[in-house]
Amino acid sequence: MDFVQNSWYVAGWSKEFDFDLVPRRIVDQDLVLFRQSTGHVVALEDCCPHRLLPLSKGKRIGDDIQCGYHGMTFAGNGRCVRVPGQDNRPDSAFVQTYPVEERHGIVWVWMGDPDRADLDAIFEIPQFTDPNWCTHLGEALSIRAHYLNVAENLVDPAHVSFVHPTTLGNSASENVPVHVSTAGDVITAWRWIRDSEPVGFFQNFGGFQGNVDRWHYYHLHLPSTAVIDFGSGASELHLGEEDRDQGVRIFAIHFVTPVDADHTIDYWMHVRNTAVTDESASELMDTLLRKAFQEDVTVLEAIHKSEQRPRTRKPTRIAIDKGPNTYRKRIRDLIEAERTEYLGDPVDPCFIHHD
């Protein structure tokens, strides 16, 4: 099972990283992260090259990590700075390091070739720092499923009516067609449901009296960051695509981090243009989204188990699959491109950091 390597993935919220050693598995690689005295978070291969004990089982000595078995000690740049019992250090005494960047309370780690780690590629939206919007970090949702199934769910508005009938959707949208378009590394699936009752979520947040126009824009940024722009406006306003800020508008953002082939973490947060200074609104929104996302988890984990079973026929494809299908094709192309590149380049990626 392959993953896109050359990408920034979310390793957690800033508040999770401090003096303590934090283990994380991302794209099937084991990392240990910690915040150095400079305030900078570093990420190292979580495996002592000597006897393979995870370094996260060791302890910090200042800004270094000392292995918990024989005390071999590594600096934040991956170099071995001490081998107890001897003066020299063998060439192989190092651990790989991973570029880390922290923004808006989110810790990103680059899992591929470090020379390509482009800070401009980190996900950003202007609303993160706009005082007319409230940005609220949510939780880490652990899902026993393959990340492609998790991510494709986030470019798939059609599931909302059936998986979230009382929270994010209702039956009014069941047959409303989904549009899909692609621009660069972003696949967007969207639809408007005009002139229908507000769904559960906007009964809580909109204060709407009558029918609303409701929109769902699912922007999936390759490889696996999703921005779900959803909102409602009173139907009599006849809002157009460009008028969404006039309605109650929310971005539910999902940073989908592949752990391994059977496990995914969905770090989710939200940004809104309503009740922007009301912390209790953030908490209520957390509660509602937590319930809705758990509905997804139930489906995704059942599918993951089902996919392990022998099959005798190919899955059926239907019209609403356009977003997921486009997404999967793009991921396959990215993985294939990385594979081809590595074949053409004899440098072992594991040794790139050692200099």
Place this chain on the structure above:
Amino acid sequence: MDFVQNSWYVAGWSKEFDFDLVPRRIVDQDLVLFRQSTGHVVALEDCCPHRLLPLSKGKRIGDDIQCGYHGMTFAGNGRCVRVPGQDNRPDSAFVQTYPVEERHGIVWVWMGDPDRADLDAIFEIPQFTDPNWCTHLGEALSIRAHYLNVAENLVDPAHVSFVHPTTLGNSASENVPVHVSTAGDVITAWRWIRDSEPVGFFQNFGGFQGNVDRWHYYHLHLPSTAVIDFGSGASELHLGEEDRDQGVRIFAIHFVTPVDADHTIDYWMHVRNTAVTDESASELMDTLLRKAFQEDVTVLEAIHKSEQRPRTRKPTRIAIDKGPNTYRKRIRDLIEAERTEYLGDPVDPCFIHHD
């Protein structure tokens, strides 16, 4: 690991099937069963052909099942009746269905070629409807073992003295020879233990004062339904084979349903010619049999684990194996015959139901 496909297997008791969607795995195939408004139980492949979510995770819409992910909806005949978001339905939008028959409170499902589903092949005995007999449905015993080991135990009177020394057997029978004969699809192993103390079970049910003649007839109907005809009569009656109704006679019936290679359900029930209107006798018998069958489970699950271990020599065969050996040979022949047939017939069995 193969199973006999062309057979009726018990999916449960009638009382288990109602409005709710009930998942079952039988011969390593996943089914969803439910009772339609007509009163008829239907069985469908428990897997939406779109994204493989088990349909049992969806919900009923009248007599149809709506998938819990994108709302694709299937009728009881397996045909797709709705694909939300589009008007047409792809050819592959169907699920396999399985013939179901319900008799005497027992739900049977046919797991093979539906054209061969012969209602006359369903297990039947006249005592089920005879007012001189009491028929009582028991329980579903879940066993982490291969079904052949479970079923062979039911054509094997010799184990009773050792596995059930205080319930169904005692030491008097340890060396009494076992007879085995075959008639059509029924293998029978039997023995009489003459003029010995009544075993625990018949101390409870017979009211015997002195010694008894006790019989055990194990009838194993291929592939895996067992009728254990056991009973006792006062020794001075000198009962012959044809006189068993004059003694206290019980049929313990086991419907052995293979779940997969590591799991079996034994649906058991009993029929008796004593205390026929006494419900508390049924409950007492349940209690005694439940205890005895648990003794089998302990043995069968330990054997299943042992069979997974590497072996350097072949198992020993002994005289009392005649019933089990005959049974295993018949099952191998049945599976081989089905395999040969399918090879000669290019129709994919998964598509048989689509018309």
Place this chain on the structure above:
Amino acid sequence: MDFVQNSWYVAGWSKEFDFDLVPRRIVDQDLVLFRQSTGHVVALEDCCPHRLLPLSKGKRIGDDIQCGYHGMTFAGNGRCVRVPGQDNRPDSAFVQTYPVEERHGIVWVWMGDPDRADLDAIFEIPQFTDPNWCTHLGEALSIRAHYLNVAENLVDPAHVSFVHPTTLGNSASENVPVHVSTAGDVITAWRWIRDSEPVGFFQNFGGFQGNVDRWHYYHLHLPSTAVIDFGSGASELHLGEEDRDQGVRIFAIHFVTPVDADHTIDYWMHVRNTAVTDESASELMDTLLRKAFQEDVTVLEAIHKSEQRPRTRKPTRIAIDKGPNTYRKRIRDLIEAERTEYLGDPVDPCFIHHD
């Protein structure tokens, strides 16, 4: 994953073996042990050759074991003495037996060719019976790790400062070189830490006021018995290697029994020249060692999991590995020698005992 077969391994303490049937897995073979009426413990293959039920699920009939399924009965020499339902006994009706020897409350079993079971090869030290010493049997430590990792830890003094910083070691020893030598089947790694504070253990047992000289001698007897001779003496005594009895001296002895490739039992005990008649000292020592050994378990189980992960580079070797490296090479040679021998000898080792 291979094991040294031609060796005595500890199966448990004498007090664990009595009338009851005790199952044990050693070097991936399943045994059942019990104490016969003669007082002698016997070890048989824990698998009835008929239907593979572990004999430990059966019951004792005098000094024999009766299988819990069909009553096939085996004497302590592995021969079948009864097959219910028939008079003769098939040639294959036997179970392998294993030589057993009991000494000082320890039960040893020989897992290889019984003709080579040499009683003189059983581990022995004079202190076991010396009234100036106290011998105390400890516990069985279950470790989910490969036994080579467990055993190499016991010829590796360098880990003590880092794994046991508050119990068996302290930072004073971090850079003190380790010496390694080999004599016959014993690999010894040792070092002295001169003129430093007593470690936690000897703060409890030595009653030392000032600095001490502390020694650690790790004697690893192939394949997997370790004697850790550690102690302390007041620094002003300037103890030499031969003077250790003048200090507080303890032997922590580990009998490392491989269960299978993923599981090891460490039977540990201790022998000391201090407080020899004080039972509470034994208990205190148990408590301290139990805590220290649990520190090893944490490390060893984490390494075992780490070793299952894919690796792209070879482990680094460092100076303090000399003991472990020597040990692993010796074990590889032993296993290779056994393999070569068996290839040259066509007798199936499973049948050796049948005569």
